[in-house]
Amino acid sequence: MFQLIVKKTISNYQAAHLPEVREKYGTLCSVLSIICNCIMVVFKLLFGFMTHSVAIQADGLNNLSDMGSNLATLFGFKLAGKHPDSDHPYGHGRYEYIAGLIISFLILLVAFSSFKESLMKIIEPEKLSFTWGAVIVLIVSILIKLWMASFNKKTGNFIDSTSLKAASQDSLNDVCATFATLVSLCLSLVTSFPVDGIIGVIVSIVVFKSGIDIFKDTVDPLLGKAPDKDLVEDIYQYVLSFDKVLGIHDFMLHDYGPGRQYMTFHAEVDCDEDMMEIHDQIDNIERNLLDKYNILTTIHMDPIDTKDELTNDLKQQIESIVKGIHEEYSIHDFRLIKGPTHTNLIFDVLLPADDEISHHELKQQIAQEVQKINTHYFCVIQIDHAFL
Template sequence: MIKLIVKTFINNYEAIQDKKVREAYGVLGGILGVICNLLLFILKLTIGMLSNSIAVISDAFNNLSDLGSSLISIIGAKMSNRPPDPEHPFGHGRFEYISSLVVSFLIFSVGFQLFKSSISKILAPEKVVFNSALIIILAFSILVKLWMFSYNRYIGKTINSSIQNATAFDSLNDVLATSAVLLTTLISHYFNFSIDGIVGLAISVLILYTGLQIAKDTINLLLGSAPDSALVQDIKTRVSSGQYIVGTHDLKVHDYGPGRILASIHAEFPDTISTIEAHSIVDDLEDQISNQLGINMVVHIDPLSTNTEKLSQVNVFVNQEVRKINDQFCVQHIRITEGLHKTNIIFSIVVPSDIKESEYKGISQTISKRLMAAQNHVSIVVDSVVASNT
C-alpha cells in the first residue's frame, strides 16, 4: 500500500538521490504519522477514560508523543533540505539528526510522566470497566501500528533516514505496548485481577528505553560514527577498478546528514603515468561515485615508486623492524610514494589467527611508531591488518 501512496504523491519517486525527492518522502511519512496517531490518540483517550484504564490512557498519550514526533519529522525533512549558506557550507542535512534527538526527548518525557501515573495506579488500584468497544479499538490500533512500522521502515530504508528508522522502531514498540494493554484488559475482566498499573508501568519503561536508545543512536551520528563497512568496501572497490590504479589507502568519510556525504581517498598510480592521464582517470571515478552513490568524492593521486632497487631496500628495512616487534608478523604489498620532503611507505600486515581483531589498531600504531622512529622523513601507512589463513 505504501508503494502505491508513494507513486501517487511523490513525483519522480525513484530518484532518491535528488534532495527534493528525499524531502518529499520525509514529509509524506510525517503526514501519514500525524493522521494515524491523531486518530489513535482520540480513540484511545476516549475509551480509556470511559473504561477507567490507566494503561489505555498511557498508550493514548504515547500516540500523542508519536504525533509530535511526526510533526518534527516533517520540519526536519524541510529544514535539512535547505541549501548551504556561508555559516553552513556543507548544508543543513544534520538537522534531521537534531530532529531525531528532539523526538527522543519527547518520547522520554512522556515515558517519565506515565511512569509516575502508573506508580500511583499501583498504590491505589481501580477496576477497569470492560466493554467490547475497548477491545475493538485496541485491536484496530495494533493493526494501524503494524502498518506504520511497515511504511516507516520502507521509507527509512529507501532514503536512509535516521528519523524514519527511529519512528519505525517506535511503532514496533507501540505494537508490543498495545498488545500488553489488550492482554491486561482481558485478564482484568475474566480473572477479576487488576494488573492495569503494573502493565502501565511496563509500558512506561518501554517508552523510556526507546527514548534513550534513539537519543544514543542519534548522538553517535552527530558526533561522527564509523562509516558503514559495506559503503567503505564499495568505495574502495570502485576506486581500485580505475585504470592503472594499483592500490588505495587513507579513505575518510564525513557524514553531514543524509545525502550529504563527503569522502576522500588516496589512489596509487605507478610514477610512470603522466599527471594529466591520472587526473583524467580520477575525475571519471569521482563523477561515477557521485552519480551512483550520491557521495561528493575526492580522489587524491599518489605516484608509486617503480624503482625496484629502492623497493627492495625498503622491503628489507620494514620486515626487519616488524619482526623485532613479533617474529610471527608478515609484511605484504609494500608500496612507496615519494615526495620532496618525505616518503610514504604503505603495506599490509598479516598476523597470527589467534590475535583478536580488537588488537589490530594497537598493532598498526606500534608498527608505525617504531618504523618512523627508526627512519627519519618517512610516513607509515598500514592499510590493513589481516589474520593468517594458516
C-alpha cells in the same frame, strides 16, 4: 494503500536519490502519521477515562508524544531540504538526524511518565471497567500502528532516512504497548490483581529501551560514525580496478546527511608514467564515484617509485617490522632521501582507530629495528589513525 497515495501525491516517486523527492516522501509519511496519531489520541483518552484504565490513558499520551515526534520529523525533512548557504556550505541534511534525536527524547519522556503512573496504579489500584468499545478502539489502534510502522519502515529504507526508521520502530513499540493494554483490560474480568499497573510498568521499560536505542542510532552519525564496511570495500575494489591506481590510503568519508556524503583518499600512482594521463583517469574516477555512489569525491595523487630496487626492498623490510609489532599496522608514502652521511627513510604508519599505543614509543621501536638493517638509516615517521 500507501503505495497508491504515493503515486497520487509524489511525481517522479521512484527517484529516491533526488533531495526534493526525499523531502516529499518524508512530508507524506509525517502528515499521515500525525493524522493517525491524532485520531488515536482522542479515542484512547476518551475510553481511558471511561474505563479508569491508566494503561489506555498512558497509551493515548504516548500517541500524543508521537504527534510531537511526527512534527519533529516533518520539520526535519523541511529543514534538511534547504539549499546550502554561506554558513552551511555542506547543506542542512543533518537536521534529519536531529529530528530523530528529538523523537528519542520524547519517547524517553513518555516512558518515564508512564512508568511513574503505572507504579501509582500498583500502589493504589483502581478497578477497571471493561467495555467492548474500549476493546475495539485498542484493536483498531494496533492495526493502524502496524500500518504506520510498515509504511515508515519501507519508506525509511527506500530513501535511507534515520528519522523515518525511528518513527517505524516507535510505532512497533506502540503496537506492543497497546496489545499489553488490551490484555490487562481483558484480565480485569477475572482478577482484581493490579494487572493494569504491572503491565504498564513492563511496557514503560520496553519503551524506555527503545528510546535509548533510537537515541544511539541518531546520535552516532552526528558524532561521526565509521562508514559501512561493505560500502568501503566496494569502493576500494572499484577504484583499484583502474590500471593507473596502484593503492589507496588515507581514506575519509564524511556524512552531512542522507545523500550528502563527501569522500577523500590518496591514490598511489607510478611516478614514471605520464601524469596527464593519470590525472585524466583520476578525474574520471571522481565523476564515476559520484554517479555510482552519489558521493562527491576528491582524490589526491601520490606518485611512487616502483622501479627502484633499494626502495622496494627497504619498503618490504619496513612493512615486515611494522607488521611484527602489530599485524593491523601498515605503512604508506614510503620514500628515500639519500645523503653523503645517512639516508632518511620517510613513511607514514597507519594504526587502527582505537589503538592507544604511545606514538613516541612506537617510533623508537621502529627506528631501533631499522638501525639493525643499516646504522646509516634514519626514520622520519608520521603516525596516522584510520578513519574506518
